[in-house]
Amino acid sequence: MAEHRYDPHEIEPRWQLLWADERTWEVSNEPVEARGEGRPPHTPASPHAGGFADNSYVLEMLPYPSGEPHIGHLKCYSVGDAIAHFRRRLGARVLHPMGYDAFGLPAENHAIKTGVHPRDSTAESIASFRRQFHSWGISIDWSRELATDEPSYYRWTQWIFLELFRAGLAYRKEAAVQWCPNDQTVLANEQVDAEGRCERCGALVEVRQLEQWFFRITDYAERLLNDLQDIAWPEHVKTMQRNWIGRSEGAEVTFRCEELDVDYPVFTTRPDTLFGATFFVMAPEHPDVMRLARGTPYEREVHEYVNHALTETNEERGNAEKPKTGVPLGRTVTNPVNGEQIPMYVADYVLMEYGTGAIMAVPGHDERDYAFARAFALPIRRVITPAIDDFSNKPPTAADVVGELPYTGDGVLVNSRPDFDGLPNREALSAIVAWLDREGKGHASVNYRLRDWLVSRQRYWGAPIPIIHCERCGMVPVPDDELPVELPEIEDYTPKGRSPLAGAEEWVNVKCPECGGSARRETDTMDTFVDSSWYFLRYCDARNEHAAWDPAALRAWMPVDQYIGGVEHAILHLMYARFFTKALADLGHLDFQEPFQALFTQGMVTKDGAKMSKSKGNVVSPASIIERVGADTARCYILFVGPPDQDADWSEEGVEGVHRFLSRLWRLAAETAEHAGSPGAASTFASSSKVDDDASPAGELTLGPDGLAGDDLALARKTHWAIDKVSGDLRRFAFNTAIAAVMELLNDCSRLRESVQHETLRFALASAASLLFPFAPHVSADIYARLTGERVWEQPWPQADEALLEQDSYELVCQVNGKVRDRVQASADASVQELKDLCRAAPNVLAHVDGKEIVKEIVVPGKLVNLVVR
RNA sequence: GCCCGGGUGGCGAAAUAGGUACACGCAAUCGACUUAAAAUCGGUGGCCCCACAGGGGGCUGUGUGGGUUCGAAUCCCACCCCGGGCACCA
Numbered sequence: 001m002a003e004h005r006y007d008p009h010e011i012e013p014r015w016q017l018l019w020a021d022e023r024t025w026e027v028s029n030e031p032v033e034a035r036g037e038g039r040p041p042h043t044p045a046s047p048h049a050g051g052f053a054d055n056s057y058v059l060e061m062l063p064y065p066s067g068e069p070h071i072g073h074l075k076c077y078s079v080g081d082a083i084a085h086f087r088r089r090l091g092a093r094v095l096h097p098m099g100y101d102a103f104g105l106p107a108e109n110h111a112i113k114t115g116v117h118p119r120d121s122t123a124e125s126i127a128s129f130r131r132q133f134h135s136w137g138i139s140i141d142w143s144r145e146l147a148t149d150e151p152s153y154y155r156w157t158q159w160i161f162l163e164l165f166r167a168g169l170a171y172r173k174e175a176a177v178q179w180c181p182n183d184q185t186v187l188a189n190e191q192v193d194a195e196g197r198c199e200r201c202g203a204l205v206e207v208r209q210l211e212q213w214f215f216r217i218t219d220y221a222e223r224l225l226n227d228l229q230d231i232a233w234p235e236h237v238k239t240m241q242r243n244w245i246g247r248s249e250g251a252e253v254t255f256r257c258e259e260l261d262v263d264y265p266v267f268t269t270r271p272d273t274l275f276g277a278t279f280f281v282m283a284p285e286h287p288d289v290m291r292l293a294r295g296t297p298y299e300r301e302v303h304e305y306v307n308h309a310l311t312e313t314n315e316e317r318g319n320a321e322k323p324k325t326g327v328p329l330g331r332t333v334t335n336p337v338n339g340e341q342i343p344m345y346v347a348d349y350v351l352m353e354y355g356t357g358a359i360m361a362v363p364g365h366d367e368r369d370y371a372f373a374r375a376f377a378l379p380i381r382r383v384i385t386p387a388i389d390d391f392s393n394k395p396p397t398a399a400d401v402v403g404e405l406p407y408t409g410d411g412v413l414v415n416s417r418p419d420f421d422g423l424p425n426r427e428a429l430s431a432i433v434a435w436l437d438r439e440g441k442g443h444a445s446v447n448y449r450l451r452d453w454l455v456s457r458q459r460y461w462g463a464p465i466p467i468i469h470c471e472r473c474g475m476v477p478v479p480d481d482e483l484p485v486e487l488p489e490i491e492d493y494t495p496k497g498r499s500p501l502a503g504a505e506e507w508v509n510v511k512c513p514e515c516g517g518s519a520r521r522e523t524d525t526m527d528t529f530v531d532s533s534w535y536f537l538r539y540c541d542a543r544n545e546h547a548a549w550d551p552a553a554l555r556a557w558m559p560v561d562q563y564i565g566g567v568e569h570a571i572l573h574l575m576y577a578r579f580f581t582k583a584l585a586d587l588g589h590l591d592f593q594e595p596f597q598a599l600f601t602q603g604m605v606t607k608d609g610a611k612m613s614k615s616k617g618n619v620v621s622p623a624s625i626i627e628r629v630g631a632d633t634a635r636c637y638i639l640f641v642g643p644p645d646q647d648a649d650w651s652e653e654g655v656e657g658v659h660r661f662l663s664r665l666w667r668l669a670a671e672t673a674e675h676a677g678s679p680g681a682a683s684t685f686a687s688s689s690k691v692d693d694d695a696s697p698a699g700e701l702t703l704g705p706d707g708l709a710g711d712d713l714a715l716a717r718k719t720h721w722a723i724d725k726v727s728g729d730l731r732r733f734a735f736n737t738a739i740a741a742v743m744e745l746l747n748d749c750s751r752l753r754e755s756v757q758h759e760t761l762r763f764a765l766a767s768a769a770s771l772l773f774p775f776a777p778h779v780s781a782d783i784y785a786r787l788t789g790e791r792v793w794e795q796p797w798p799q800a801d802e803a804l805l806e807q808d809s810y811e812l813v814c815q816v817n818g819k820v821r822d823r824v825q826a827s828a829d830a831s832v833q834e835l836k837d838l839c840r841a842a843p844n845v846l847a848h849v850d851g852k853e854i855v856k857e858i859v860v861p862g863k864l865v866n867l868v869v870r
Numbered sequence: 871g872c873c874c875g876g877g878u879g880g881c882g883a884a885a886u887a888g889g890u891a892c893a894c895g896c897a898a899u900c901g902a903c904u905u906a907a908a909a910u911c912g913g914u915g916g917c918c919c920c921a922c923a924g925g926g927g928g929c930u931g932u933g934u935g936g937g938u939u940c941g942a943a944u945c946c947c948a949c950c951c952c953g954g955g956c957a958c959c960a
Binding site: 235239240244246248250267269270281317320321322348349351353354355359360361362366367371447448570571640641642643646647648649651654656657660728729732734736739740743744750811817820844847855858863866 | 874875881896926927940954960
């Protein structure tokens with residue numbers, strides 16, 4: 001007799017080997033019929049209600065391969081794998097691929113330190129990720145594996161770049177970047193610490209204007225905003241994206257500087273406060289600032305102020321708490337609504353990147369303008385009053401004006417113009433904008449917070465931008481047949497104020513593809529977010545050498561039905577991928593607008609309440625956990641510990657608890673399988689079931705209510721309850737309660753094992769394994785095979801028998817005045833009157849009613865009766 | 871400051887539609903098995919009262935205070951605390 005000990009280290013590699021040998025999780029792009037296979041015989045004829053028929057694309061965000069996978073990866077892929085398995089067994093063909101986001105800074109910094117080529121350190125990391133993903137038993141179609149640093153991948157990243165370039169969606173312009181004067185290099189924002197110092201040398205970082213590449217994502221602001229309503233994403237992620245896009249409605253209003261004869265439009269969300277504008281402020285970066293100040297007494301002061309502001313770090317400048325600073329420009333502009341001359345200032349609280357880089361300042365109704373006005377002793381005028389008393393008959397007088405300034409709320413206009421005074425400010429806003437429009441002094445306008453995407457990096461380890469600079473022809477795309485532009489081999493990765501690629505002279509100097517003259521390659525590389533903005537498309541046709549994808553392959557799979565990843569990508573990655581999808585659709589390459597139909601964001605895994613980090617020494621490595629308890633335990637634990645969208649704290653004791661559960665399940669199942677007789681019993685059973693598998697698709701695993709009684713009926717009911725519960729929970733990502741339901745089922749199996757028929761127990765345990773398979777595939781496959789001789793992943797998802805979900809009696813809760821006073825057994829088909837009678841007759845109810853008058857009886861059939869007494 | 875989440879036993883959590891609060895797991899504790907320990911299996915699980923052998927009854931109780939309702943963890947109002955995101959965006 002075999003020793004009944006759960007041994008994940010024997011079980012897990014055995015099943016992994018089978019799945020790898022048989023390429024179980026690979027799917028082709030051909031429709032099932034076209035492959036001549038038809039539906040596999042076990043596929044349900046009609047999909048379950050709410051099931052996933054046909055093709056389904058389940059995708060987890062691709063990992064950035066650095067070192068080894070961490071617990072966060074384990075959680076993400078455990079969630080994704082559960083969904084993939086569930087959908088397969090509901091009858092879908094599931095695409096579930098894997099790849100690596102392989103370009104990026106850490107590998108390059110490592111190369112600067114050690115001289116090891118980023119390609120080599122990345123390859124090593126990828127190998128480690130791949131090995132561990134296999135050891136976790138996740139059901140990946142490995143035939144589509146990719147890494148974004150492979151020329152066969154970034155060839156198409158470059159192709160997309162050129163498509164955007166040709167469409168005018170990729171362009172070059174000057175932009176402010178972080179610059180370290182000591183290292184003579186541009187720095188990524190992440191390389192600047194909180195005090196605005198260079199990570200490497202500690203020098204104060206400056207802001208410099210340099211030519212950079214951008215993608216015109218702002219052209220898509222409106223669509224990126226509007227289309228959020230069509231996708232099944234968590235509301236908080238949509239909110240984050242909406243805030244990031246930052247749509248504001250308002251008006252553009254023109255202020256004129258008569259002395260210089262120049263118009264300055266400003267954007268305002270509050271045209272209703274135009275009559276309260278008492279000064280005008282420009283951003284230090286505004287190109288006209290020096291011109292305006294020239295020849296005024298403030299020229300020198302303005303010059304110094306602007307220079308200082310430009311070298312300030314974002315940290316220093318971006319602080320709303322700091323006192324307002326600025327310098328007069330010595331000029332005035334005309335307020336178009338009342339002709340007043342108001343003074344112009346330059347101040348760093350105005351941003352060049354938003355609106356027009358200039359503002360009208362209304363200190364009476366804006367906190368920032370108020371602070372500036374107080375600092376510079378400028379007039380503050382009230383034009384809106386919160387008083388909402390009836391001004392319907394007469395305009396408000398000074399006595400009606402109440403409240404503190406600045407006042408930013410709604411109210412009624414005062415001190416403006418007779419035809420606007422007395423109007424509620426929202427009405428006045430529309431009226432004033434209409435009036436400005438008629439006068440040609442302004443018009444309604446919409447502004448976005450979203451900025452164009454800066455994609456160039458002066459870095460080595462990224463996809464080269466496939467552009468050639470020719471003095472005669474300008475910027476020339478690298479011809480398609482010369483793609484990819486491969487990264488040159490270089491010795492020195494250290495950035496020196498330009499991309500390390502610039503040092504590869506032989507690589508840089510080329511002939512212009514248009515005129516044949518000597519020209520130079522673009523030496524910047526692309527932001528790694530570009531690589532990850534289209535990888536989900538490439539998976540659909542990962543081995544295509546002639547195109548980024550075959551449209552037919554995308555039709556088979558896209559859009560992604562369920563995307564899974566960390567909420568830290570709620571804005572950047574998810575926004576960029578949406579932008580790529582829309583831009584590529586506009587260019588005729590895609591026929592859908594959104595890449596990810598549904599999104600699930602998983603919570604962080606902490607240890608002792610803190611984020612895991614090497615410096616804290618609290619990192620839990622998946623490899624060590626799996627070595628100790630196996631992948632099934634690790635995966636189940638991470639899903640059992642709590643709702644997967646919430647943060648979870650890693651607890652060794654909790655892991656042990658789940659391990660005990662799997663051990664008990666495996667042991668009881670192994671004993672039950674053996675109890676059936678010889679080791680062949682299971683297969684005998686399985687083959688006999690094949691004879692009449694038309695009886696039910698699950699043949700051997702059917703247990704109807706007929707002829708069952710006592711504990712057998714109870715256990716069969718519990719089994720069907722668990723089937724129903726787990727099915728529902730899986731649909732709503734409630735993996736924790738799904739696993740708890742299987743635990744309950746096992747507890748009943750253990751309790752009733754001696755008192756039920758063998759067949760009842762076997763059915764319950766095989767069902768438990770079947771339900772647990774999405775979370776713990778190895779042990780579930782093992783148990784299922786032992787009990788039935790079948791492969792669980794080839795079985796359709798079990799269906800609960802309605803007849804067994806219903807009880808013929810239940811515990812009726814008897815309340816008096818809303819408090820539970822007794823519980824009695826009630827028949828499931830008892831009438832309302834019978835339930836009332838039952839409740840009134842319950843012993844403890846009688847004690848509480850005791851002579852009092854029953855004024856009301858509330859009956860909730862199936863649940864309770866509440867007697868209201870007085 | 872603004873926008874999201876969240877606050878339930880000693881702990882992680884559950885309660886899917888306003889209807890039995892605390893499923894499942896951990897920890898603790900008692901018992902069984904054992905020479906013993908581990909493992910395993912079973913019981914217990916706030917406070918008070920009665921019976922004190924099994925058992926029965928009551929009172930609290932879901933961050934705080936109010937409200938709606940026969941009935942509120944769940945809905946409404948006000949507030950407190952924790953976590954995250956954004957933050958001079960005119």
